[in-house]
Amino acid sequence: MALQQFAPIAALIILAVVLTFIISNISTIFGPSNNTSRKTAPYESGMQPIGVGMRRMPVKFYLIGVLFILFDIEVIFFLPWAVVFRDLGFYGLAVMGLFFFILTIGLIYEWKKGALEWE
């Protein structure tokens, strides 16, 4: 009985895969094709492409990314708390208040250190 419940989902998955395959390939199969070197070159708004395809990113993106990960992950501690929020009452509020306070200290620190400035 259990597996039959999943039949519509399985049908949907198969349909999605087949349809995607058909749509993405139909034009290459039926459409005309005459490749010239200009046509196969990557489109750069009419400019000649210069240099390698992989560009090195400014390290600032990485800094913001790491800061985001840190604060983002901390949020998982709010989730279980939110589930039992009413049962925990004031105790839970006090403890999460402390947790939030510590997080805020981290934020103040990075702000004051200039980690959030773009320049």
Added chain:
Amino acid sequence: MVEVEAFIVLSAALFILGAMGVVLRRNAILVFMSVELMLNAANLALVAFAWHWGGMDGHIFVFFVITVAAAEVAVGLALIVAIFRSRQSINIDELHLMEG
């Protein structure tokens, strides 16, 4: 019904793959990803055991492991970026200024 052993076998396999990655890989980022794989293998084991015992301890442990792993990512990537900026390479075989 799947037995808890199945999950443990899977997590042990992941853990061993991760450990082999740390030992065999030469790129610092890949080594680092292998360590993360090991941590997540342990997470899988913890969740499976928590399901087996019906307690919350394992789930709570996993929450903390995820957070700690994020902190490790921050520090580890910073170190790797610093090394890359000074040497243009993150091959750990080239880290041999000190020998003896």
Added chain:
Amino acid sequence: MIDVPSIADLNLTVTFPAVFLALFTMVVLIVDLFIPKDRKIRTAHLTLGGLVVAFVWNVLVFDSNQTALGGMYIADSFSGFINFIALTAAIITCFLSVDYLKRTGIEQGEFYSLLLFSTAGVMFMGAASDLIVVFIALEILSIPLYVMAAMRYRDAKSEESGLKYFILGAFASAFFLYGAALVYGATGTTSLPEIFASVEGIVATDSGARLYLVLGAALIFVGLGFKVAVVPFHMWTPDVYEGAPTPVTAFMSVAAKAGGFAALLRLMVIALPELTANIGDTIAIWQTTIAIVAAATMILGNFVAIVQTNVKRMLAYSSIAHAGYILMGVAAVGTIGVAEEATRAALIYMLAYTFTNLGAFAVVMALEKDDGSGTQIADFKGLSRSRPLLAVMMAFFMLSLTGVPTTAGFIGKFLLFGAALEAGLVLLTIIGVLTSVVSAYYYVRIIVNMYLEDGEGDPAEGATQYLNYATYAAFAGTLIIGLFPFLAVNLLDTMMIAGLF
């Protein structure tokens, strides 16, 4: 319905040393932002103030024998003593760092915050009574150390040392974590006293749970073995110790070790002693394994130290060797009835090693140049003429590391060898004594260099005000424990490790 604790149930008073230090770290972090660059000495003063408050409070709650934080924290004299070691190490490291950071241009505010974080990690590790807390404490201890090792970031060696430490440390944490997961799987709880209660039943039956438990304990040992650098998990130590800034090396050689051994002792003594023992046996199953590891560690550490020419590297191998001696105490814990004595011996050995090793590193820093050179053994030539006092203290530290009577090192070794003999580890004790004799060779070589070799004599410009305070403190500690060992031993006289003795 959830059983909600009240804030009074948390029993915060006894956790105050560690909790206060963790919170105080954040105060330092924020206050430092508002201290102008040329007056960073204020940060150091603030840090020292916080450490002293924690220290005094630790004396007040030293043997309160209570659990706190919902049973996740045990305040007994074991954790009190670990706190004592951690805070002593942090205070001396603080003195060591002030001038060094200034002349090498290392970022100062972060350094002190990270130092405090790491210290708090050691303290939580000694007091943890739950696998989750052990794991988090292990990370709070390690992650700041990864950063601190790489903090001299203009120096390629320091960066390299940081990355190496990071990769192997994270690797070790993963082993520890998987071990903890398996132990949880075998027992169904992460609380150490509850694990202790259920281990006996599991070992008696020959089930899958028993396999999990044995594997888990082995993986935990591997993970902690990496942290405390025992053979065969020691490969990172020399490189990391050589490359890291010297005050960081000094701190991690004592604090990280104290934390690792604290967790090892607690897990072995409290949680898994029955793994220990098929019922009726008096000797733990794991005892032989740990004894072999201890012997290998002592032999390799001491013999490889002989050929080193760089003092930091030599002290790194010497620290591996000392980890072997402490591990001898852990092995002795495995014999029923000796556990208390062996634990006490290991703790006192750690305290003695803390003072001695920090002192030795202080003298090394006095000789170290701003660019990190000047740490060769040859640089000690003629030191007795240029800096007689420094030379006397260095000689004393070297004798203490060897284990000569009237020094702290002797007391530690005496107690440890006694405990090992009582535990029936005769062969291990003989290896310990013989390797101590071998170690005399390379320790005394420094003394010979200072007193008998001709050389122009290093002016030791690094021996500035604060560094001298650190050297004097370490010297006083080494001498006091050496002459009046009962002061330290009495602290542990009423030793109660909750749940065992």
